[in-house]
Amino acid sequence: MNGADRLCDTLLANGIDVCFANPGTSEMHFVAALDRRAGMRCVLGLFEGVVTGAADGYARMAERPAATLLHTGPGLANGLANLHNARRARTPMVNIVGDHAAWHLPFDAPLTTDIEALARPMSHVVRRVRSPDDVAPAAAEAIAAARGTPGVATLILPADRAWGDAAEAAIPVAPEPRPVVIEESTIAAAADRLAAAGRRGGLLLGGAAARGTSLDAAGRIASRCGTRLFGEVFITRSERGGGRPALERIPYPVDLACAALEEIDVLVLVSAREPVAFFGYPGKPSRLAPPHAEIVALADAGDAVDDAMLRLAERLDAKAAPTASARGVDESMVAGPLTDQAISVIAAAHLPDEAIVVDEGLTSGRGFYALSEGGARHDYLMLTGGAIGIGIPLAVGAAIARPDRKVVALQADGSGMYTVQGLWTAARENLDILFVIYSNSAYAILRLEMQNVGVTHFDRNAERMLRLDGPPLDWVAMARGMGVEAARAETTERFADLYMAALRRPGPFLIEAIIP
Amino acid sequence: MNGADRLCDTLLANGIDVCFANPGTSEMHFVAALDRRAGMRCVLGLFEGVVTGAADGYARMAERPAATLLHTGPGLANGLANLHNARRARTPMVNIVGDHAAWHLPFDAPLTTDIEALARPMSHVVRRVRSPDDVAPAAAEAIAAARGTPGVATLILPADRAWGDAAEAAIPVAPEPRPVVIEESTIAAAADRLAAAGRRGGLLLGGAAARGTSLDAAGRIASRCGTRLFGEVFITRSERGGGRPALERIPYPVDLACAALEEIDVLVLVSAREPVAFFGYPGKPSRLAPPHAEIVALADAGDAVDDAMLRLAERLDAKAAPTASARGVDESMVAGPLTDQAISVIAAAHLPDEAIVVDEGLTSGRGFYALSEGGARHDYLMLTGGAIGIGIPLAVGAAIARPDRKVVALQADGSGMYTVQGLWTAARENLDILFVIYSNSAYAILRLEMQNVGVTHFDRNAERMLRLDGPPLDWVAMARGMGVEAARAETTERFADLYMAALRRPGPFLIEAIIP
Structure with a gap:
């Protein structure tokens, strides 16, 4: 049995049975080992930001870590922004980052990088596997660290420790975390x-x-x-x-x-x-x-x-639970042209019971939080570290963790583009996600920030950096291009119709909501 | 005049008049300063991997650096994979990475990261600006470093040094590089x-x-x-x-x-x-x-x-230039179903004179190099560090550097997805790029590597990690969704027709070539 096999067994023995992956050559033995274990669910992301963001969403809803599989330093680098969000959320996560065989590293082959240096700023724990026999103990340490803090644990797996023979030994089980009891x-x-x-x-x-x-x-x-x-x-x-x-x-x-x-x-x-x-x-x-x-x-x-x-x-002798119940959402304001607020009202008013809401609506979604307080019971997830581009992946991971619940992803267009590839994973895994794109064709939050800086008139350079039109993004086409059915709403009525219809329909669907 | 203004002036005074950008709040004063300088061309990328890859392509063809504008640690992180490629190519580049105001850093706000730690593995030089007065000298140092090695220079610009008043002083001009004369x-x-x-x-x-x-x-x-x-x-x-x-x-x-x-x-x-x-x-x-x-x-x-x-x-008394001329490309093998080789033959045989070829075809493009040796004169660019996802951005940057030349981007589908957002920049800037997507719906290189590892039968997990079908990617839809006209070729004849027609047509166009 090689190191890669023991890694898989250690993950499974510790309850990690989902691996979000974007593998490369140095991880082929790990891929082969995963392939020998039907109990592990491998979910491909077409970009590593999807992988790490999905692992975050999964763990937030499953309340246990997923593994990720990333290819050397650049693969890790592509996943770092969403690892940053996960680190800020203290999401438990075990990243497996492949590296060159140890004896190949001194040759400084083109893909060689300082993986530790890249991993540390966005990980709570970083550990390099030292030998094939060290794979299982190192993995158990990483799992314990991920669960314990909780936090982001990154394990660097040189290819020769994956393919090398490991001695037969018991698969280690990470100790349960022992939370500190407050004095x-x-x-x-x-x-x-x-x-x-x-x-x-x-x-x-x-x-x-x-x-x-x-x-x-x-x-x-x-x-x-x-x-x-x-x-x-x-x-x-x-x-x-x-x-x-x-x-x-x-x-x-x-x-x-x-x-x-x-x-x-x-x-x-x-x-x-x-x-x-x-x-x-x-x-x-x-x-x-x-x-x-x-x-x-x-x-x-x-x-x-x-x-x-x-x-x-x-x-505090606080025994009586408040007796509040859902008080409903006032829909009276939604007549007229489609606006971000109309979307938020409709989305909140018709939220399915036990929905999981992923909110990366940013400026466009600002009304949703207050409105949805009066709506159906739901879980509400946001980006946590300010690194935009987590919404689509977070929804993917949440949907994999909780296939019994509808995920409603409220997504700003600019940040959605960062990890748009996640739509494909939603299609491939047939995840029950309704994506709502607030399509205002701008980095609207930055237009506000420019005004905060005292700039009210934008010349060509600012316009070109803060507007996303010319050409407009066609989210319906992009979604279909990645296998996700989609439709466009340009009026409030159309949006309401699409939203209600999409909620009744299982599987991924995207509504491009055109707003000013 | 604030620090941001002096930064712009230093860039312009040193011949850097293109800035590939994806800004955020901490860079608003820099954006405002760029907006005051019509001589600077700001090119927006909808993801930072597009920004850094485009700066690489620009510098390879312009033979001088562009600037990039990246938003704090996560924005830099998103651009690191292509900075890795640029570092391996020793491409001159000046990255401006915004950071929090210095006095805000101790509060460890959510976006706070160790930017130096993230930058160093993929930069030749990293320098943090120390004061508003330090902006111009620091920029001149970075420009000198970028040109001199040449290499990747990363300048960290805390927001308060951008918005702070700087003393009037001459704008520094970086010294010309002094290459070492060989003994x-x-x-x-x-x-x-x-x-x-x-x-x-x-x-x-x-x-x-x-x-x-x-x-x-x-x-x-x-x-x-x-x-x-x-x-x-x-x-x-x-x-x-x-x-x-x-x-x-x-x-x-x-x-x-x-x-x-x-x-x-x-x-x-x-x-x-x-x-x-x-x-x-x-x-x-x-x-x-x-x-x-x-x-x-x-x-x-x-x-x-x-x-x-x-x-x-x-x-060596080697005076006589070889008298070879273009000997042409043998097109006899292109009859029959569309294959990667047929694409390479047609692409090579009909390459326009002085084309710029960006080749991230990987396994699918393997025939092109040898074939095109006999074709028209061209420049040929590849990914240099093995971090896939550079092809589309590299083409964007090359096209901006040389608007007088046709860019032909030979692009594998899997790696193309990493930075697919670059298509939008090609549309917005109306760049003269013909994208050819080798659409084999697989990480074919990894399927080969699995076989190298001795795995010939793939079970579900390996299939799910190495195949990109189910659902297939529809590149025509994705390209149109980002404003790039596109068409699909499923036969050799259709591919040849589309390729020839696209070469005659200015502006961006994408051919999705369906191959086994």
Whole structure:
């Protein structure tokens, strides 16, 4: 049995049975080993950004890591932007990056790169396999690291360690993660602050705290104490709608974010960090909470977050669950020409129960979050690190993790183009995804940022860098070119018809929504 | 005047007037400054791999660097694979990578990354701008470095250094590169070896030695001494056809490469390194030249290569230019069903004079190189670092550098998908490029490599990772979706008709050639 075989067995023995892949020559033995294991599902991405983004979406919904298979340094490089998002989301992930045989590296063949250097900025753990016998232990270490933090673990697999014979030995099983249980004094301190602060107290729920047990506990605390509940600017995954406790998302624009937090005296961080501005601007602050606010770290990712939140609720005697139910979405505003807001209203109002929403709508999707709070119960996923081009892959991965649920991907056109190849994977795997493209033919967010910089008149160079028309992108043609059925909506009525019809239809479908 | 203005002025003052760009928020002041300078041509790529690959193609044909504009670490990461190719080609390039304002970095906002760490593996020089006053000197240093080695220079521009006021000062002009003049003893030694070796002597011409003065000198030496002339496995840019001295390209497969070099006793390297296997394989050598061969380094990139070759020819008394002329391409084999070889024959036989050929045909294009040697005079560009996905961007950049010449891009389908977004830039800039897609719906090269590994029967996982059908990619639809006119050829006759018609038609056109 060679190293590659033992790698596959270690992945499978540890519950990793999906591998998002874009292989190359140095990974052929690994491909052959995967081919001998029908229990492993290999999902091809036609570009590595699709591979890593899909692994992120998979893990966010499956709550366990997938593997990725990437080809040497350039293959890893192509996947780095979405690894960056995964790192910021603390998504568990095990990347297998092939490399040259060790004895071939000194010859500096054309594909030779410093893979460690490339991997480290976007990985929590990087480890190079040292021998065929080291493959299984190294993989188990990577799996443990991915699950434990959680985080992004990258394993570099030189070809000779994949093809070399490994001694027979038990396949290692990675230890279960042991989350750190928060000290009672920390819980008590947070409880005291929140009890005293009332409406001037806030819980900022990030990572896994924005769903499940933690979210429920937060809802009870809010009912009991008046505590305001906040979600991060970019939400990893939150359970929303259907009467779930609502999180106020901290707005992206600095001024709005500061305004949202200005009446907060105590902000308790739960699997979240102190909120900061996405970019620094002349004369604007980096920290979003007001200077007088006390920032209290309750529990971080990797801590026993749910346990901490349960104990916090108990200390606050917050027993009664809020009785809210889905209050519906007001559709009265959707008459007239198709706009981003009309799309958001329709999408929110008719969201299927238990949908998974992937929102990379950026400026066009800004209305959706508030609207959908009153809609059906759903999971809500965003890009987390600001590296655009995650929406389509994230939807692909989420759909593979949860084939029982509809995925609605709200996608800005400019960022959608970054990883447009993911549409093909959706078609090949026949994934139940409805892609909605907000087609405004512009990097609209950058047009706003230019205005923030004081530029209101654009000359040729700015127009050419910030507009995507001339020629317009035809998303229907592109989607069909990759095997995804698609249609175009230029009116509100047409969009509503297509959206409702697409929701009833299984498999991938794309609506190109033409908006101003 | 702010730092961004001074950056633009420094680029322009040093002859850099094309900027391939995909900007983001942290580069808005730079975009505004570019917008104030009509002399700068800004070319938008909808993905950063397009941006860096286009800058490579531009510089290879313009023989001077372009600038790129990339958005923070993830934007750079998306461009790294093609920067890797550029680094291997030693292409002069000045990358401007925006970063957060320095005072915002400690807050570790979501987009914060270690840009230096990401840049170094694929850059020859990395430099962070230290202040608004440092922008112009730093840019001049980067330009000098790009031109001098030549190579890839990456300049990190924190937003506050772009928007900050800079003192009035003269715009610096980078010194001209000073190539190292090769010692006469080195020339003499190489001449002695080649004179003695006759047909068992070889010149390996890489980089700029595969064209112009060096290539001519090599042709005279071959006539005089019988010296064999080799090109690298992956050719940066070579002038070919129309009776130019022909280079035997060292084959990609290790066995064929060793066979090609087995009768060589002396191999003189000119702007090239000793040839090594692209990958290491069990039981196969890393070095391609036979163990008995003497390897003689005459001149490296950055040396006065043309001067060295002229002096080498003079020492060998190699005065008579070979009198070869284009001998034509035998088209007799093209009857019957459409195959990769039929495409190569037709493409080579009807190549327009002074075409620029960008060849990322990989396995499908393997016949073209030998066939086109007898065809019209052309420049021939390949991917140089093995990071696939450079073909479409390289064609875009070459077409911008030389709008007077037809670009013929021979493109494998799998690698074409990596940077398919480049088609849109070809449409927007109305570039005179004929894209020929070898559509075999497979990573055919990897199917061969699997067989090299001893796997002849593919089960589901291997099939799913190595085949691109199910669904098939519809390149005509994708191209039209990005504004490029396109047509499909399923027979040899249809391909020939389309190819000839497309050559007569200015502007971008894509032929999807369906082959087994």
